Amino acid sequence: MNHVDTMAAPTATSDRATPEETEKLIADVEAYCEEIRPLEEICYLEHQPNPAIRELGQKHGLLGMPLPKRYGGRGVDSHTYAQMLARINREGTGVRTFFSGQTSIGQYPILKYGTEEQKNRYLPASCRGDCTLAFGLTEPDAGSNPLEGTCTWRLENGKYVLNGVKYLISNGSIADAVIVFAFPEGSEGPDRRMSAFICDTEGDSFEAEALHAKPGMYTSDTAMFEMTEHAISGDNMLGGEGNGFRIAMHTLVSGRLSVASGCLGTIEDCLAECLRYSKEREQHGKPIGKHQLVQQHIARIEMMRATSDAMIERAAIAKEISDDAPGDKEKLAHADFVVSEAKYWASNAAWEAVDRAVQVFGGRGWSELYRPFRHLQDVRVCRIYEGTDEIMQLKIASTLLGKGYAAFG
Numbered sequence: 001m002n003h004v005d006t007m008a009a010p011t012a013t014s015d016r017a018t019p020e021e022t023e024k025l026i027a028d029v030e031a032y033c034e035e036i037r038p039l040e041e042i043c044y045l046e047h048q049p050n051p052a053i054r055e056l057g058q059k060h061g062l063l064g065m066p067l068p069k070r071y072g073g074r075g076v077d078s079h080t081y082a083q084m085l086a087r088i089n090r091e092g093t094g095v096r097t098f099f100s101g102q103t104s105i106g107q108y109p110i111l112k113y114g115t116e117e118q119k120n121r122y123l124p125a126s127c128r129g130d131c132t133l134a135f136g137l138t139e140p141d142a143g144s145n146p147l148e149g150t151c152t153w154r155l156e157n158g159k160y161v162l163n164g165v166k167y168l169i170s171n172g173s174i175a176d177a178v179i180v181f182a183f184p185e186g187s188e189g190p191d192r193r194m195s196a197f198i199c200d201t202e203g204d205s206f207e208a209e210a211l212h213a214k215p216g217m218y219t220s221d222t223a224m225f226e227m228t229e230h231a232i233s234g235d236n237m238l239g240g241e242g243n244g245f246r247i248a249m250h251t252l253v254s255g256r257l258s259v260a261s262g263c264l265g266t267i268e269d270c271l272a273e274c275l276r277y278s279k280e281r282e283q284h285g286k287p288i289g290k291h292q293l294v295q296q297h298i299a300r301i302e303m304m305r306a307t308s309d310a311m312i313e314r315a316a317i318a319k320e321i322s323d324d325a326p327g328d329k330e331k332l333a334h335a336d337f338v339v340s341e342a343k344y345w346a347s348n349a350a351w352e353a354v355d356r357a358v359q360v361f362g363g364r365g366w367s368e369l370y371r372p373f374r375h376l377q378d379v380r381v382c383r384i385y386e387g388t389d390e391i392m393q394l395k396i397a398s399t400l401l402g403k404g405y406a407a408f409g
């Protein structure tokens with residue numbers, strides 16, 4: 001077991017939610033969703049950011065749902081957290097994406113790879129709502145292959161100095177700290193190994209800009225930022241020098257499960273909307289729900305829901321087993337595989353579901369005033385971020401084919 005593995009201790013029983021505490025969290029998420037819906041609707045129609053996504057998350061204590069109670073989290077298991085993300089995503093993929101940035105890919109790598117001091121510095125503050133987090137891997141010229149990144153670091157006078165640009169980062173312009181990945185300045189060949197940092201964003205040397213040219217998720221933050229001689233604490237390297245790629249890939253297992261879970265929420269909301277609308281709307285002398293071709297859409301959406309739900313449960317269980325066995329490479333590889341399957345399936349299932357829901361709504365379906373079209377605009381990105389459809393397929397096939405068949409490396 002190396003330096004990195006020893007840090008990620010399994011969660012102690014006292015850190016986990018009791019059944020009563022889990023019930024309370026479920027109720028809190030429901031209250032959050034009911035409170036945010038009207039606010040989200042206004043912001044979405046105005047194409048404006050919705051600050052209540054974070055503020056109400058803070059109010060209802062949702063900013064660290066699966067984190068151990070010792071660090072201020074609610075201590076729920078991976079499957080409960082996945083269900084909570086699905087519920088939140090019924091309110092919009094943008095709403096859920098904030099939580100993915102904060103918890104699934106923000107807090108998670110600190111929990112798994114941080115020193116005790118780093119965990120104590122960042123996790124309770126982020127659970128309280130005093131520290132918004134983000135995950136900065138993608139760069140303008142490095143997306144599917146992060147090893148082509150050009151962000152750099154050097155150690156100078158006891159501080160890490162970061163340079164470079166990160167692109168398309170969820171929560172990137174509202175974050176107080178970003179998990180940033182960078183290569184040693186001037187390195188080549190085998191020395192060119194990526195490291196991870198907890199990068200505090202304060203100061204003029206960190207310049208962030210929200211990206212508005214996007215066809216959905218208007219209410220949540222997608223940003224780029226530039227670090228110019230940006231000096232951070234010498235205590236803020238995460239998980240040991242040269243371990244950045246491994247940390248990024250492990251974190252994406254958590255992130256991809258959050259995306260899959262969100263997609264399930266999209267499907268659930270589309271199904272609920274279609275069931276309601278097809279009973280209300282009448283054409284040809286009867287509710288459209290009595291037309292067999294409309295029923296076909298509903299049946300397909302339900303199949304997308306049921307299959308995604310099953311795959312997400314299986315993936316969440318595999319992730320929980322892996323989380324409880326730090327350093328067990330086989331369990332992590334299995335979790336990585338089934339999470340990739342769930343992400344690939346659920347994001348495509350959601351795309352089919354939103355398209356069918358738009359169809360059931362007819363002309364009203366092609367309007368931001370109605371929920372199906374808002375979901376359609378938002379959910380398409382789930383087949384792209386945190387690993388594209390193509391990368392998911394390559395991972396799935398090459399795992400089945402075995403050693404030597406990696407289609408990219």
Ligand SMILES: Cc1cc2nc3c(=O)[nH]c(=O)nc-3n(C[C@H](O)[C@H](O)[C@H](O)COP(=O)(O)OP(=O)(O)OC[C@H]3O[C@@H](n4cnc5c(N)ncnc54)[C@H](O)[C@@H]3O)c2cc1C
Nearest residue numbers: 135136137138143144168169170384385386387388390408
């Ligand atoms: C709204 C939004 C939020 C995001 N949030 C974050 C975030 O919080 N943090 C973060 O780090 N990143 C984030 N991203 C970035 C996202 O993860 C990347 O966009 C994604 O990984 C794809 O990278 P790319 O855009 O550079 O596309 P590219 O990698 O350039 O891919 C272009 C096309 O080529 C295909 N392709 C690439 N390589 C191969 C291959 N070997 N074989 C077959 N096909 C291939 C891809 O599948 C894709 O179809 C976000 C993106 C968006 C749009």
